[in-house]
Amino acid sequence: xxxxxxxxxxxxxxxxxxxxxxxxxxxxxxxxxxxxxxxxxxxxxxxxxxxxxxxxxxxxxxxxxxxxxxxxxxxxxxxxxxxxxxxxxxxxxxxxxxxxxxxxxxxxxxxxxxxxxxxxxxxxxxxxxxxxxxxxxxxxxxxxxxxxxxxxxxxxxxxxxxxxxxxxxxxxxxxxxxxxxxxxxxxxxxxxxxxxxxxxxxxxxxxxxxxxxxxxxxxxxxxxxxxxxxxxxxxxxxxxxxxxxxxxxxxxxxxxxxxxxxxxxxxxxxxxxxxxxxxxxxxxxxxxxxxxxxxxxxxxxxxxxxxxxxxxxxxxxxxxxxxxxxxxxxxxxxxxxxxxxxxxxxxxxxxxxxxxxxxxxxxxxxxxxxxxxxxxxxxxxxxxxxxxxxxxxxxxxxxxxxxxxxxxxxxxxxxxxxxxxxxxxxxxxxxxxxxxxxxxxxxxxxxxxxxxxxxxxxxxxxxxxxxxxxxxxxxxxxxxxxxxxxxxxxxxxxxxxxxxxxxxxxxxxxxxxxxxxxxxxxxxxxxxxxxxxxxxxxxxxxxxxxxxxxxxxxxxxxxxxxxxxxxxxxxxxxxxxxxxxxxxxxxxxxxxxxxxxxxxxxxxxxxxxxxxxxxxxxxxxxxxxxxxxxxxxxxxx
Numbered sequence: 184x185x186x187x188x189x190x191x192x193x194x195x196x197x198x199x200x201x202x203x204x205x206x207x208x209x210x211x212x213x214x215x216x217x218x219x220x221x222x223x224x225x226x227x228x229x230x231x232x233x234x235x236x237x238x239x240x241x242x243x244x245x246x247x248x249x250x251x252x253x254x255x256x257x258x259x260x261x262x263x264x265x266x267x268x269x270x271x272x273x274x275x276x277x278x279x280x281x282x283x284x285x286x287x288x289x290x291x292x293x294x295x296x297x298x299x300x301x302x303x304x305x306x307x308x309x310x311x312x313x314x315x316x317x318x319x320x321x322x323x324x325x326x327x328x329x330x331x332x333x334x335x336x337x338x339x340x341x342x343x344x345x346x347x348x349x350x351x352x353x354x355x356x357x358x359x360x361x362x363x364x365x366x367x368x369x370x371x372x373x374x375x376x377x378x379x380x381x382x383x384x385x386x387x388x389x390x391x392x393x394x395x396x397x398x399x400x401x402x403x404x405x406x407x408x409x410x411x412x413x414x415x416x417x418x419x420x421x422x423x424x425x426x427x428x429x430x431x432x433x434x435x436x437x438x439x440x441x442x443x444x445x446x447x448x449x450x451x452x453x454x455x456x457x458x459x460x461x462x463x464x465x466x467x468x469x470x471x472x473x474x475x476x477x478x479x480x481x482x483x484x485x486x487x488x489x490x491x492x493x494x495x496x497x498x499x500x501x502x503x504x505x506x507x508x509x510x511x512x513x514x515x516x517x518x519x520x521x522x523x524x525x526x527x528x529x530x531x532x533x534x535x536x537x538x539x540x541x542x543x544x545x546x547x548x549x550x551x552x553x554x555x556x557x558x559x560x561x562x563x564x565x566x567x568x569x570x571x572x573x574x575x576x577x578x579x580x581x582x583x584x585x586x587x588x589x590x591x592x593x594x595x596x597x598x599x600x601x602x603x604x605x606x607x608x609x610x611x612x613x614x615x616x617x618x619x620x621x622x623x624x625x626x627x628x629x630x631x632x633x634x635x636x637x638x639x640x641x642x643x644x645x646x647x648x649x650x651x652x653x654x655x656x657x658x659x660x661x662x663x664x665x666x667x668x669x670x671x672x673x674x675x676x677x678x679x680x681x682x683x684x685x686x687x688x689x690x691x692x693x694x695x696x697x698x699x700x701x702x703x704x705x706x707x708x709x710x711x712x713x714x715x716x717x718x719x720x721x722x723x724x725x726x727x728x729x730x731x732x733x734x735x736x737x738x739x740x741x742x743x744x745x746x747x748x749x750x751x752x753x754x755x756x757x758x759x760x761x762x763x764x765x766x767x768x769x770x771x772x773x774x775x776x777x778x779x780x781x782x783x784x785x786x787x788x789x790x791x792x793x794x795x796x797x798x799x800x801x802x803x804x805x806x807x808x809x810x811x812x813x814x815x816x817x818x819x820x
Contacts, residue, residue, distance in 0.1 A: 197230045201239070208246045216251050217272075220279055223247075227282055240286045249297050252276055256304040259311075273308055274317050280305065281320040284327040293331030302328055306343040309350060322356040329360055335368035339381055348388045352397055358404040361385060366411055379418040382408075386423045390430065398434045402446040410453040417457060424458065428465040432482055435489070444489060445516055452519035455526045463530045484562045487527055491569045494520040498573075498580045501614075505587060514614040521577075521617035524570065528624045571634055574625050577618050578637050585609045585644040609644075610651040616664040619645070623673040635680050642677060642686035645670045646695050653699045671696075671716040678723040687724055694734045696721055697741065705745055718763045722770060731774045739775055742768045743786040747793045762807045765794060769811060773818055791820055 204226055207219030223243060226233065233239050255276035260266040280301050284292050292298060305321045312318045325347075328334040338344070338360065351357040365382060386405065393401035405427065409417065427450075435447045454462045467483050497517045504510045558566070588609050609615050626635050649670040674692070677683035687693070696717050704714040725731075731739065746765045772780065772787060780787065794815060798808040 197226065197233060200226050201230075201233065201243075205243070205246050208248065213251065213254075216248060217255075217275070220247070220252075220255075220275055224275070224278055224282060227286065234286055237288060240283070241291070244283050244287060244295075244297070247279065249300065252279065252301065253304060256280075256301065256308055270311075270313065273311065274314060277305065277308060277312075277317050277320050277324070281324045284324045289330065292327055293334060298328070299334065299337065302334065302337060303341050303343055306338075306341060306346050309346050318350075318354060319356065322354060322360055325360045326356065326363060329364040329367055332368055335364040338364045339368060344385075345388070348385065348392075351389055352392050355397075355400050358400065362404055362408055365408055365416065379416060379421075382412075382416055383418050383421050383423065386421070386427070390423055390426055394430060398430055399438070399443055399446045402431065402434065402450045406446070406450040406453045409450075409457050414457070420461065424454070424462065425465055427454075428462070431466070432486075435486055436482065439489065444493060448490060448493065448516065448519045448523060452522040455522055459526075463526050467527060467530050480562070481558060484558055484566065487523075487566055488569065490520050490523050491566075491573050493517075494524070494573050495576055498576050501580060502583050502587065505584075514612070518614045518617040521614075521621040524573070525617075525621045525624050528570075528621070528628060532628055567629065570625055571629065571631060574622050574634060575637055577622055578641055581615065581618060581622075581641050581644055584612070584615060585641070585647070589647070608651075610648050610666065611664065613664055615648070616666060616669070619648070619666065619669045619673065623669045626676045627672060632680060635676050636682045638673065639677050639680055639683035639686045642674070642683060642692065643690040645673060645677075646687075646690050646692055650695060650699070653703055667713055668716070671713065671720055674720045675716075675723055678720065678726070681727070684724065684727055688732055688734070691734055693721060693724055693732070694738060697738045701741065701745065705749075715760045715763060718760065718767050722763075722767050725767075725770050725774060728774055730776060731771060731779070735771060736775060736779050739768075739771050739779065740783050740786050742771060743783065743790045747786075747789045759807070762811065765790075765811055769814055769818075769820075772820065787820065791815055 200222070204219050204222040207215045207222065210216055210219070227240075227243070255272045258264070258269040258272035258276075260269045264272075280298070283298065287295065287298075302325065305324055309318060309321055312321065325338065329338055338347075347357045347361060351361070365385070389401060389404075431447050431451060434443055451466060454466075466486075494517055497513060497520075501510065501513060501517065504513060622638065626638050645666075648666040652664070652666040652670075674683075674687070678687060700714065700717045704717065725735070728735075742764070746761075746768050749761050749764065768790060772790075775783075794808065794811050798812040
């Protein structure tokens with residue numbers, strides 16, 4: 184009997200306790216309300232069924248008097264209460280707000296007016312919080328609130344934002360709040376509601392606070408914000424860029440641990456992507472020297488040497504973790520290293536061009552404009568060898584990476600286990616794009632035939648990546664790697680070797696590129712960079728050939744027809760590319776077997792007529808079209 188009575192009354196006890204709590208919250212007496220809040224916190228903490236009931240949670244939140252909660256949140260010691268009592272009031276208010284940011288649906292947290300009105304009070308409460316637990320609850324509540332655009336903007340525009348900035352060195356969760364606020368508002372509002380000056384202020388205030396303590400955490404925060412923010416959110420020439428560069432250089436020199444190097448490399452990569460014109464000079468030209476056993480080394484050498492070492496030590500192990508979750512973080516780090524190598528190569532090329540410029544006064548060349556003064560020639564040679572060694576390992580990785588997602592029939596891999604993830608395809612892996620960009624720049628600028636021969640071994644890989652990229656209708660999505668330009672540029676130096684020519688022919692490269700030119704370039708009449716570079720590659724593939732291959736012979740009629748059908752009356756860049764196209768056709772006709780030329784005599788005649796007509800219309804025999812016409816006559820066409 185008594186057991187049945189217990190069974191009947193047991194389930195009603197939480198409901199009765201909850202109702203008692205709600206009745207207390209309705210009271211006009213602050214003491215009753217305070218007791219009600221205390222009981223409410225206890226009930227919700229200990230009754231999972233109530234926590235999981237969305238309607239009950241919303242009912243409880245609505246029952247809490249908003250102004251009373253505000254008074255608790257802003258409580259300070261006075262003649263009626265001492266400091267402990269005031270602190271207890273604030274702690275209770277914070278705990279209640281945090282509880283409901285967790286229990287309410289994400290939509291309610293973002294849109295609820297009463298909750299929104301408490302956020303500034305929470306920031307102010309950080310000033311007087313002496314409890315680590317209360318501080319954490321406040322920051323967690325703010326972090327949840329900033330997951331919506333409205334909350335993010337209100338946090339960034341709050342006059343009390345300085346409170347978050349001041350505690351950031353001690354409370355890294357404050358950096359998470361700031362980061363989410365910037366990224367959420369920029370993503371939702373596309374940068375329109377967050378002025379660059381607001382982000383500039385945050386960086387400018389935080390930077391000196393982390394100069395001497397915790398630079399790694401700050402650099403990680405800054406790298407995430409810069410790499411994930413749209414360009415509209417960031418100033419084009421911020422004042423904080425130079426002191427931030429100094430922080431990177433000092434941290435790299437004084438704290439050359441792996442964690443510190445990762446932070447420096449990831450931040451440097453983000454800054455190079457965002458400020459490609461101004462940041463390389465800041466990073467590579469200036470910097471403290473590094474003292475070592477062999478004497479002082481310029482920061483430039485020390486920095487690049489360590490970046491290359493990190494790449495070489497990381498790349499061989501990437502294939503081992505390709506199917507594991509850790510691959511994403513590891514590949515991001517290596518990608519950043521490749522980005523820095525690419526920027527360094529571009530920086531050196533720019534300096535060498537400046538030195539070779541006949542208009543530059545040699546007597547005015549300074550340490551900042553002369554690569555031989557920035558780095559001792561011996562150090563430059565060491566870096567050259569290190570880069571070549573790094574690129575050799577890169578070629579091996581690219582080959583293995585592509586083979587992993589393109590296995591031979593007898594090498595098919597088994598399905599992933601529970602501890603594995605399905606790896607991205609090679610074409611969707613950002614690391615592959617970063618590696619190919621760096622490799623392309625190096626084999627173009629370094630005339631080492633041995634490395635170009637090595638690179639010829641991945642010609643099939645490059646053409647496959649090119650085909651996958653060019654098949655996409657648009658590359659407007661920055662998350663989709665676009666391999667077309669780097670692959671085209673890499674093929675030009677590869678084709679200077681016999682091995683590259685053979686690999687290009689084996690992979691049916693001519694037909695692949697011409698098909699793309701026909702499909703993607705000609706219909707849109709966009710004969711700018713890609714169109715011109717495709718033609719350069721196709722012409723390079725003819726250099727060592729006295730006679731066309733079967734694939735080239737098959738494509739010849741289509742090339743001639745494209746020349747005839749192109750609107751050659753247009754001037755400027757497109758006209759230049761059309762001249763290049765006709766130059767390609769002329770070289771192919773010259774190398775075509777006699778039997779093939781007889782079969783396409785009509786197309787050749789129409790091609791000649793088109794060139795003749797254009798040269799006559801130009802009335803400039805010394806121009807490009809006139810030159811083509813003379814070449815045809817010299818060939819007897």
